[in-house]
Amino acid sequence: MSILTKDFMRHNLISSQSVAAVVVTSDANGTSVDMRGYNAVCFVVDCGIEGDTLSGSVMFEFEIEDSSDNSTFADAANADVLDGAGAAGTTGSNDATFATVDANAEIPARFLGFYTGTARYVRPVINVTGSHSNGTPISIIAIRCKADVLPAA
Numbered sequence: 001m002s003i004l005t006k007d008f009m010r011h012n013l014i015s016s017q018s019v020a021a022v023v024v025t026s027d028a029n030g031t032s033v034d035m036r037g038y039n040a041v042c043f044v045v046d047c048g049i050e051g052d053t054l055s056g057s058v059m060f061e062f063e064i065e066d067s068s069d070n071s072t073f074a075d076a077a078n079a080d081v082l083d084g085a086g087a088a089g090t091t092g093s094n095d096a097t098f099a100t101v102d103a104n105a106e107i108p109a110r111f112l113g114f115y116t117g118t119a120r121y122v123r124p125v126i127n128v129t130g131s132h133s134n135g136t137p138i139s140i141i142a143i144r145c146k147a148d149v150l151p152a153a
Contacts, residue, residue, distance in 0.1 A: 018124055018142045023135035030124040030140050032070055039146035040116045043124045047107040051134030058130030059102035061092035062111060066119030080117030
């Protein structure tokens with residue numbers, strides 16, 4: 001029997017909305033994810049068509065922050081963050097950055113950021129650099145995975 005049964009998927013993968021689809025013009029923190037019972041989370045960032053001309057001085061960076069108390073957040077360790085290609089999270093101006101969008105040709109697109117650290121709470125962060133007068137539609141979904149307890153066979 002395949003490991004990807006309905007029970008496995010239902011008990012091992014839990015999704016939640018962290019950033020509702022919204023036109024982003026300034027920095028934003030996503031809703032935190034409680035990692036209790038899970039060992040990893042994948043943040044799926046969905047970027048729509050840009051409303052401004054993007055460049056090295058007008059861009060978006062997506063990073064991951066973690067916390068032990070769901071109150072005080074800081075950049076996650078680079079070793080605990082992977083981008084969609086499996087590289088450590090260091091692609092931006094902050095630690096734990098998993099994607100940078102600084103050219104119009106790069107979006108619309110989806111970007112993945114994985115967290116595999118041990119903090120109880122994790123959240124995505126949208127860092128905006130430069131003037132974004134029109135903004136860009138962005139949403140982020142969190143998918144918790146690698147459950148501590150798997151369903152019975």
